[in-house]
Amino acid sequence: MLRLRPYPKENEALTEYLMRLAYMNSHFKLSNFLKSIKMDKPKAGRFGLWHTTQLTNLTKVLSIELGRDVTDVLQLHQRYSQTSWLYEKGRTFAELVVDFPRICTGCLAEEHVMDWRWGIATVARCPKHKLPLIDTCPQCHKPISWDANLFEFCPSCKQPWKLKASAQHFADIELSALEWKLWPEVDGTLLANSTLLADVTFATYVAARPFDMLIQAFSRVPYSANHSELILTGIQLLTSPEHRVLWDERCNSHLQDFTETIHPPMQFKHWVKGTYDESDFLNLTSFNERTEYVQKARVKYASELYDEIPRYHVDIFSLAKAVNLDIGDVTIIFESQTFPMVNTSFVGNQKMKFTKIFNMHYITGLISEFVKTPPYKDGYLTITAQTQSVIQHLCNFGDVVNAVLTKKIKGYFSSTSDLSQVIVPTEPFKIWLANMLKSSCHRPITVVDASKAIDCSNDEIILLVREKKLKWAKHKRKGEFINGSSFKTYLESHNSQTQT
Ligand SMILES: [Zn+2]
Ligand SMILES: [Zn+2]
Structure with a gap:
């Protein structure tokens, strides 16, 4: 039996309570503590998520260690399942409980208790001390681990917590109306509705990938240093026109080769559903791209043809928009592998068409070779998706564009962002069409x-x-x-x- 057997506090969830239990009984690493109380498969990570078997096993060993019925302890975890807004399918972050510890150094200095609300991915600051919650040691920059030493100091460098001036200055800044809406009551009641949560999670993601044309949802929030700063930057995107102007300028300089329709600020306007009052500009002016927010498959299995810069990744919808073609025509071009996919491991799976990713930088480079004015004035036709002769030869407009890009016929586009019309030399084009018809007629x-x-x-x-x-x-x-x-x-x- 454990020497000290405290009851849970009102603001603790299961992991937070176990941390205090470990601390009071002179254990530090949470996984070691679970091992010492003889949990069957002592949990070692993902502490935001407890499976039923883990909970059942924990109930058994804890009731021995605490010498009492532990229903109250397990109820701490049920808080999550009873708080419906914590999980919503289709949101940029479906699950809002994070797996990494976050702490308010102000609160810990007063009392050795971790508040369950610090583990929520949309909470940036402690309302009492107004300090950003930390997940990374401000001094040694190591991620804070689930180690009960954190009640006093950094488990890695053992130095007492000391915030950087840039974080400390938040102590003088009141929480904004929006931040208050995102801070739940201790029982889980929240003012923010699901639109607000969707917008905040989306804006937080955009803050992590400010120059990416592709938006990918996460089921669990990845750890990246200073998550609180990311949330605040996201909130700033929603509430500060000044910050959006800065961002827009940076996007224009980074993505100048591409049509504005796929620029992140355009997509942002489109996806944000709520309206937000202006609030103070928090002076978070850095636009650091966080690699943790690029899903591994996008870079891991990437083709070696060209350098993969995730910024330029697009899905088929954005690609179609970016080159001004419809999805059907773009599909013809990617199926013939003229527009290669970034993630080669997806090749061949037609059902996954909509999850395929392309590199806009590469594609623009490919098209630019054909952006020219024809050398002569006469002897050319302008072909579009409406051109009858193309349809009459059992062809799609996408076939014509593809034939130009693969140099089967000569052709000229007006810009890299507009493939909706192509100029071709009349005679060779007619021959090509006739051949296309001929080969189509070999099949049903x-x-x-x-x-x-x-x-x-x-x-x-x-x-x-x-x-x-x-x-x-x-x-x-x-x-x-x-x-x-x-x-x-x-x-x-x-x-x-x-x-x-
Ligand atoms: Zn605090
Ligand atoms: Zn440290």
Whole structure:
């Protein structure tokens, strides 16, 4: 049995209580303490998350160590499941309880108790001392570990807590109205609604990746040094026009080669749903990119073709917007691997089309080679997605763009951010189209494509089959595919008729 067996405090959750229990009984590392009280598989990390088996086992060993019924201790954990706003699917941070310890040095100097609310990813400061919560030692810069020494000093360098002047000056700054809304009552009641939480988590993420065009959600918040500063910077993004101007300028200088439609400030305006009163500019002017907020798969399995700078990563929706094409046409280009994917491990999985990532920097470089004015005035056609001759040859506009980018035909674009029209030399283009039609006719053709090509309805195609002018394709479901060579024959006779 443990020598000292305190009851939980009102503001403790399970891990915070265990930390105090360890401290009072002269144990320090939380994992060692759990081992010493003979937990089956002593938990060693992810202390924000306790599984049912871990809880069951803990109940057993704790009731022995405390010599009493420990329902009250386990209820500390239920606080999380009863506080509904802590988890919401679809939010930038789905789970708000973090796995790393965060502390108010002011509170710890007064009483050796950790408040459960310090572990919430949207809480930046202790309302009593107005100090930012720390997760990293201000002196040795090591992450603070789950070690009960933290009640007195840094478990790594053993120096007493001493905040930097930049953090200390917050003691004179009142919490903003928004920060107050994000600080829950001890029972979990929160003023902030789900829109506000969605906006704050999103803004916090943007503060971590200020120049990234891609936004990726996290189920658990990754550790990165000084999480509180990140939250405050996010809040500043929401509430300070001055800060947004600074950010906009920095984005323009970093991302000058790209169309503004995919610049982070544009996306920010689009995604933020609430409206926010202006509040003080907190003078957090650094725009440091935090690597912890780039999901490993994006850089780990990246193609070695080019340097991976996560800033330039885009998903297929942003890519389409950035080059002014529709998703279908972009898909044709990426499926032929002209627009390579960043994450090569995803190749081949069509279902995951929408999770694929592209490098805008590489793609812009690829297109720029074709951004020119044609050398002669005459003998060119301007092709767009509406050009009839393309559809009549069973092609998509994406095929034309792809043929230009892969140099199968000559072609010219007006800018790297606009592939919606391409100028091609007339004669070689006609030959290319004819060849495309020819090769398409080696395969069965869908009724939809066939009707588009000859500009008629699906029923008229069926009628043509009945009249034996077209044939159904073999080995395909009847009524859906036309035999390619019958279609070619039909086109040839149809064209010669219309020409005479
Ligand atoms: Zn405090
Ligand atoms: Zn330290």
